[in-house]
Amino acid sequence: MFGYIVFAFIILVCVGIFIGFIIRNKTTSKRASLPLEENYDLKAIDISDIDLMEDGSEFEMYLYRLFLELGYDGVYKTVGARDFGADVVFTDRDGIRNVIQAKRYTDPVGISAVQEVFSCMRYYKAKKAIVIASAKFTEPCETLAGVNHVKLLDRDDLISMIEAFKKDDIRAIKKLIEAEPRMILESWSEANNGVLHEIKKDYKAEKYAKSLMEK
Numbered sequence: 001m002f003g004y005i006v007f008a009f010i011i012l013v014c015v016g017i018f019i020g021f022i023i024r025n026k027t028t029s030k031r032a033s034l035p036l037e038e039n040y041d042l043k044a045i046d047i048s049d050i051d052l053m054e055d056g057s058e059f060e061m062y063l064y065r066l067f068l069e070l071g072y073d074g075v076y077k078t079v080g081a082r083d084f085g086a087d088v089v090f091t092d093r094d095g096i097r098n099v100i101q102a103k104r105y106t107d108p109v110g111i112s113a114v115q116e117v118f119s120c121m122r123y124y125k126a127k128k129a130i131v132i133a134s135a136k137f138t139e140p141c142e143t144l145a146g147v148n149h150v151k152l153l154d155r156d157d158l159i160s161m162i163e164a165f166k167k168d169d170i171r172a173i174k175k176l177i178e179a180e181p182r183m184i185l186e187s188w189s190e191a192n193n194g195v196l197h198e199i200k201k202d203y204k205a206e207k208y209a210k211s212l213m214e215k
Helices: 002-032 047-051 056-069 112-119 139-147 155-166 170-178 186-191 203-213
Strands: 073-077 088-091 097-103 128-133 151-153
Touching (some): 047 155, 056 088, 056 097, 056 155, 112 128, 112 139, 139 151, 151 155, 151 170
Parallel strands (some): 097 128
16 A cells, blocks of 8 residues: 555656646746747846847847947848848947847857958948857957957856846947957067068978978
């Protein structure tokens, strides 16, 4: 008799866990679908909502709407299939056109984001490039951005922008967006010297090539 009671108790616990799992999944699914609604309140969006967005296009739309609300001129979203590396374009308070690459990532963003947004500047006739991410950036990404004068706004910056927007502190957001990027000038100053030094030279490849030439 005791064995039947224990068995029944285990069954009830398993059923309870299963029901709780289903309810939790439904709640998460509803929460994740929030940004898909065309009329969602921009101020209701938090970093957790951005983390739940299913793909990058939702994040791009969020940033597009945000920059419109910030009152920038010349704001438009590019066509996803052929954006050439820019997701959103806007003109800042100095009248300078900027291109934005949006990255809704969980893992750190790599150098490809900088390569894409920097390479498309001429196509969009822009003078500044920005990468806005929901994650951090890798060290190589930060280095390449510093050399090429590309502005990086990481997860902490995005959270600051979201919190400032909720408080209607538009000036603080624009100050963060338009602040000068971190610059690395060593490579440019070195280029003006008479002797150019190799950076991360592949000595193994050089040795192999020389061995082939000597044959």
